[in-house]
Amino acid sequence: EPEVTQTPSHQVTQMGQEVILRCVPISNHLYFYWYRQILGQKVEFLVSFYNNEISEKSEIFDDQFSVERPDGSNFTLKIRSTKLEDSAMYFCASSVTASNQPQHFGDGTRLSIL
Amino acid sequence: GDSVTQMEGPVTLSEEAFLTINCTYTATGYPSLFWYVQYPGEGLQLLLKATKADDKGSNKGFEATYRKETTSFHLEKGSVQVSDSAVYFCALSDGATNKLIFGTGTLLAVQP
Numbered sequence: 761e762p763e764v765t766q767t768p769s770h771q772v773t774q775m776g777q778e779v780i781l782r783c784v785p786i787s788n789h790l791y792f793y794w795y796r797q798i799l800g801q802k803v804e805f806l807v808s809f810y811n812n813e814i815s816e817k818s819e820i821f822d823d824q825f826s827v828e829r830p831d832g833s834n835f836t837l838k839i840r841s842t843k844l845e846d847s848a849m850y851f852c853a854s855s856v857t858a859s860n861q862p863q864h865f866g867d868g869t870r871l872s873i874l
Numbered sequence: 875g876d877s878v879t880q881m882e883g884p885v886t887l888s889e890e891a892f893l894t895i896n897c898t899y900t901a902t903g904y905p906s907l908f909w910y911v912q913y914p915g916e917g918l919q920l921l922l923k924a925t926k927a928d929d930k931g932s933n934k935g936f937e938a939t940y941r942k943e944t945t946s947f948h949l950e951k952g953s954v955q956v957s958d959s960a961v962y963f964c965a966l967s968d969g970a971t972n973k974l975i976f977g978t979g980t981l982l983a984v985q986p
Contacts, residue, residue: 764917766917791972793973793974795974801978802976802977802978802979803918803963803965803974803976803979804976805973805974805975808971808972808973815971816971816973818973851917851918853918853974855972858971858972861972862908862920862923863920863972863974864920865910865917865918865919866917867915867916867917868917
């Protein structure tokens, strides 16, 4: 069964540095998402992306964050000038369409900011 | 705004016991409802879904019925196994944006 893959599985970065989290969505999916889960808290929506544009973003997704689909397969989340509170598990997801279709998630990247 | 309230865990059961994990939601429109499961060290996997009132989602012995009158989507299984030990997340998405809104997750531990 096709799956969403995320790399790296664990990223350790010094505060203030930039990180790029990578995702390869399922190949025939058109909608892409990032979520994060701070340890012990809810899974929170960050951003959705379709047709090379952001469809929706949450309040969390401020100017520190950006997303990109640099080629036909990858979908990246960039976090500039990382802060301690950015430490979390980041999940990528994709879906075929946006109309109440289930999203398929990757295994996540654990981001640790030191 | 839309929200999901989920039964707090952890829930500890013996093998073959009956499972219920409660989930209620608040939404302005007509959301779709989902249960996702997260096994240790893994990502979120879709367990089941229901897209309209009175729909019943089912998978791997788990069931949940979309109850509009009580705004609920409780997860049930008649006989749990040790391999069902995981964190279970209830979630909704509205038709407009498809972003998922999650509950807090319920840790289920099944003992042999």
